[in-house]
Amino acid sequence: MTMASETSAAPSDAPLLQIRDLRVEFSSGGGWTEVVHGIDIDLHAGETLAVVGESGSGKSVTAMSVLGLLPRTARVKGTLRLGDEDLLAASSRRLQQIRGGEIGMIFQEPMTALNPVYTIGDQIVGAIRAHRRISRQEARSHAIDLLRQVNMPEPAEKFSRYPHQLSGGQRQRAMIAMAISSQPKILIADEPTTALDVTVQAEILDLLRDLQVRMGMAIMIITHDMGVVADMASRVVVMQHGRIVETAPVKALFAAPAQDYPQTLLAAVPRANFNAQTAEAATSGKPVLEAKDLRVRYPSHFIAGGFLAVDGVDLRVDAGEVVGLVGESGSGKSTIGRAVIGLTPATASTLRVCGHDMIGASGRTMKQLRRTVSIVFQDPASSLNPRATVGSNITAPLRWNGIEGDGRKLDGIGRELLERVKLPGDWVDRFPHELSGGQRQRVSIARAIAMRPQLMVADEPTSALDVTVQATILALLRELQRDFGFACLFISHDLSLVQQLSQRVVVLRGGKVSEQGPTSIVLGSPNEPYTRALVAAAPVPDPDLQRQRRLARQAQQASDRAAAMQG
Amino acid sequence: MSALISTRLRRAFGPVELAALLVLAALILGAAFGPWLIPTDPIAQDIGNMLLPPGAPGHLLGTDELGRDVLTRLIYGARVELVVALGASCLAMVLGVTLGLLGGYLGGIVEMVSMRLVDIILSFPPFIVALLFITIYGPGQGTLIVLLGVMLAPTFARLVYGQTLTVKRLEYVQAAVAFGASLPTRLFTVVLPNVAVPIILQFPITMAIALLTASGLRYLGIGIVPPTPSWGGMVASGQRFVSQDLWLIIIPGTAIVLTVLSFGLLGNALQYWLDARSAGDRR
Numbered sequence: 001m002t003m004a005s006e007t008s009a010a011p012s013d014a015p016l017l018q019i020r021d022l023r024v025e026f027s028s029g030g031g032w033t034e035v036v037h038g039i040d041i042d043l044h045a046g047e048t049l050a051v052v053g054e055s056g057s058g059k060s061v062t063a064m065s066v067l068g069l070l071p072r073t074a075r076v077k078g079t080l081r082l083g084d085e086d087l088l089a090a091s092s093r094r095l096q097q098i099r100g101g102e103i104g105m106i107f108q109e110p111m112t113a114l115n116p117v118y119t120i121g122d123q124i125v126g127a128i129r130a131h132r133r134i135s136r137q138e139a140r141s142h143a144i145d146l147l148r149q150v151n152m153p154e155p156a157e158k159f160s161r162y163p164h165q166l167s168g169g170q171r172q173r174a175m176i177a178m179a180i181s182s183q184p185k186i187l188i189a190d191e192p193t194t195a196l197d198v199t200v201q202a203e204i205l206d207l208l209r210d211l212q213v214r215m216g217m218a219i220m221i222i223t224h225d226m227g228v229v230a231d232m233a234s235r236v237v238v239m240q241h242g243r244i245v246e247t248a249p250v251k252a253l254f255a256a257p258a259q260d261y262p263q264t265l266l267a268a269v270p271r272a273n274f275n276a277q278t279a280e281a282a283t284s285g286k287p288v289l290e291a292k293d294l295r296v297r298y299p300s301h302f303i304a305g306g307f308l309a310v311d312g313v314d315l316r317v318d319a320g321e322v323v324g325l326v327g328e329s330g331s332g333k334s335t336i337g338r339a340v341i342g343l344t345p346a347t348a349s350t351l352r353v354c355g356h357d358m359i360g361a362s363g364r365t366m367k368q369l370r371r372t373v374s375i376v377f378q379d380p381a382s383s384l385n386p387r388a389t390v391g392s393n394i395t396a397p398l399r400w401n402g403i404e405g406d407g408r409k410l411d412g413i414g415r416e417l418l419e420r421v422k423l424p425g426d427w428v429d430r431f432p433h434e435l436s437g438g439q440r441q442r443v444s445i446a447r448a449i450a451m452r453p454q455l456m457v458a459d460e461p462t463s464a465l466d467v468t469v470q471a472t473i474l475a476l477l478r479e480l481q482r483d484f485g486f487a488c489l490f491i492s493h494d495l496s497l498v499q500q501l502s503q504r505v506v507v508l509r510g511g512k513v514s515e516q517g518p519t520s521i522v523l524g525s526p527n528e529p530y531t532r533a534l535v536a537a538a539p540v541p542d543p544d545l546q547r548q549r550r551l552a553r554q555a556q557q558a559s560d561r562a563a564a565m566q567g
Numbered sequence: 568m569s570a571l572i573s574t575r576l577r578r579a580f581g582p583v584e585l586a587a588l589l590v591l592a593a594l595i596l597g598a599a600f601g602p603w604l605i606p607t608d609p610i611a612q613d614i615g616n617m618l619l620p621p622g623a624p625g626h627l628l629g630t631d632e633l634g635r636d637v638l639t640r641l642i643y644g645a646r647v648e649l650v651v652a653l654g655a656s657c658l659a660m661v662l663g664v665t666l667g668l669l670g671g672y673l674g675g676i677v678e679m680v681s682m683r684l685v686d687i688i689l690s691f692p693p694f695i696v697a698l699l700f701i702t703i704y705g706p707g708q709g710t711l712i713v714l715l716g717v718m719l720a721p722t723f724a725r726l727v728y729g730q731t732l733t734v735k736r737l738e739y740v741q742a743a744v745a746f747g748a749s750l751p752t753r754l755f756t757v758v759l760p761n762v763a764v765p766i767i768l769q770f771p772i773t774m775a776i777a778l779l780t781a782s783g784l785r786y787l788g789i790g791i792v793p794p795t796p797s798w799g800g801m802v803a804s805g806q807r808f809v810s811q812d813l814w815l816i817i818i819p820g821t822a823i824v825l826t827v828l829s830f831g832l833l834g835n836a837l838q839y840w841l842d843a844r845s846a847g848d849r850r
Contacts, residue, residue: 370747397746
């Protein structure tokens with residue numbers, strides 16, 4: 001099957017979809033701003049073309065223009081041909097037929113792409129009957145068949161489920177079932193796995209690869225993830241600032257990118273080398289965080305006693321040590337981060353942070369504690385007060401804790417801290433909305449070191465950032481950690497980041513610790529099947545290596561399944 | 568960036584909105600300095616010159632049934648109307664913002680008490696409560712301000728409550744907790760500035776409602792003691808002479824309509840301008 005996908009990658013002569021000199025403009029103020037500056041893309045039958053780029057590169061706008069889905073404020077020029085048909089000249093009625101007819105599409109966030117008030121079965125039936133005149137009954141059995149094709153567990157039952165009753169991966173399967181209902185020639189997938197956990201991502205990518213071979217579709221996959229590119233693509237288009245920087249077969253691109261930008265992009269991708277020895281810093285043995293049997297319960301209307309998000313976790317972080325906390329969504333990793341700095345109430349037999357006992361702590365103790373811990377949040381868009389200047393945001397902890405109140409001194413401290421995070425000191429007077437995501441995250445980090453903390457919780461500090469920005473933020477964090485010597489609880493879903501930064505790693509699953517130990521041992525030769533699956537599922541940005549890893553993972557899954565059948 | 572904002576400002580304040588601003592400016596200046604500019608006594612009667620039409624010599628807008636100068640009464644009336652509207656709106660804002668902010672941020676029992684209080688206020692018909700209050704406490708500007716202030720507070724409370732619920736979950740408010748900000752600091756320096764835009768937008772609209780309600784009450788003959796001039800009172804007394812002199816109700820009526828309309832337009836223009844700005848913030 002995988003061999004077939006390799007051979008089918010050879011492009012046939014006439015492209016299915018031909019994009020020539022595509023220009024997209026948006027109206028702004030009184031004039032037009034061009035965001036896509038004349039690009040050429042060919043999509044051939046049976047190939048998987050990846051369009052990669054960072055945010056603002058125009059990759060999604062390009063896909064939307066093919067489908068005629070851009071808002072009215074946009075203007076498209078150039079040539080868009082589907083076979084012999086000019087898509088730009090097509091009537092809106094005809095475009096409607098093409099969308100979900102010749103061209104299927106899936107989106108990043110299946111929760112918002114699916115209508116929450118209809119069952120997924122009804123929505124698939126609707127998609128089928130929009131393009132074919134068949135009875136409701138026939139459409140129904142066809143829909144169930146489609147759900148089976150996308151490996152939906154219990155397809156007949158899932159037919160009458162609402163989107164919120166399914167998991168993220170199942171919702172994406174339902175979306176894919178809708179997209180392939182008309183046997184499209186082209187499938188456009190816009191960041192189809194970005195919102196999913198890594199093990200689910202691997203399953204969805206397997207499914208897309210499998211469907212492509214079975215149905216002979218051409219897939220245009222839009223992504224920012226070089227691992228996904230290496231795993232899926234036969235050809236790659238790299239976009240930057242609305243232009244195509246490089247178009248190359250996947251192996252050639254990864255082996256030797258011809259242009260500067262793809263080189264930078266590839267260099268920025270964190271490469272997990274799970275077999276490498278990480279330098280283990282000698283730990284001081286003096287714990288700044290010690291938790292035994294930590295439990296956090298969220299109130300719930302549906303579960304008696306509430307939902308146990310963290311269920312008996314033992315955790316220890318020594319002074320000056322970086323401990324990675326990894327797990328998929330719902331594993332309780334963020335909750336632990338919030339609990340140890342007192343943002344979420346928790347119970348435990350022991351919870352000592354920087355020498356303060358937090359269980360039943362008085363307001364006074366909590367005040368003391370807050371001077372010694374800090375946090376960097378995930379979302380740079382909302383972690384800074386939009387109505388306060390950058391400087392005021394950074395020095396707020398000093399004011400709040402009554403350490404410094406003099407405006408001029410605070411201004412000086414703000415400048416100093418900004419320079420520590422490699423931003424111009426003059427930016428103290430700017431407002432957060434004037435800054436890019438990466439710059440805001442730097443400001444966030446400056447705020448987190450303002451109090452010279454002993455423990456910093458970094459809750460997915462780079463997951464909302466582009467990969468090249470992510471690399472610089474990680475380097476900054478590492479440098480500051482070395483200079484200031486604070487201990488860090490680094491929370492992430494990305495194993496390769498954790499592997500780069502942390503000396504020890506704790507793997508969480510369903511609120512419990514699945515495995516913990518030195519990074520090189522846990523990620524290099526994991527004991528637990530769950531950790532193994534996690535490590536195997538993370539795609540690496542190397543097409544050949546990724547192919548080997550994929551085959552190994554699939555073989556492992558098959559043998560696991562066989563063992564389960566016998567057992 | 569600043570060019571963008573000024574474009575939006577220009578779009579927000581078109582000719583109609585500018586006219587509204589002019590009306591309000593004239594009104595406020597007139598109310599503030601009018602008594603010094605026009606030294607006529609608003610309650611001096613001159614039976615010999617009663618019911619003069621507008622344009623009569625010495626009486627630009629004519630005289631009423633007791634020969635009192637209508638323009639003078641209109642200007643003195645404006646003072647009364649504006650003081651009541653402004654006082655009531657400020658009181659409503661302070662009360663409503665406090666209830667909404669505390670209820671939204673603290674949750675639990677505080678939320679229950681504050682929001683139920685709002686529900687209780689909303690469940691009384693304003694005019695009936697007004698009748699009751701004025702019967703008990705007697706007519707006067709103070710009574711009217713307190714009364715309208717309380718009756719109009721729920722709008723602010725609900726608005727701020729909803730906004731606070733959204734804002735308190737955002738990471739910068741969480742960060743304030745994590746970095747040791749005290750509760751008053753969090754409420755007034757972190758949350759309040761971030762829920763301020765809708766409060767500002769609501770203010771002129773509340774002014775319009777307060778003015779209209781106060782005039783309505785005075786038209787019914789409650790809330791102010793004659794012979795103190797008020798627009799609502801002028802309409803009420805003019806009504807008796809409709810067949811002889813239509814101007815006596817048209818002039819104060821127009822003043823009420825223009826003022827309310829102007830406040831409404833100002834509110835709309837502010838909304839367009841500030842909303843566009845905060846949309847820019849979010850990017």
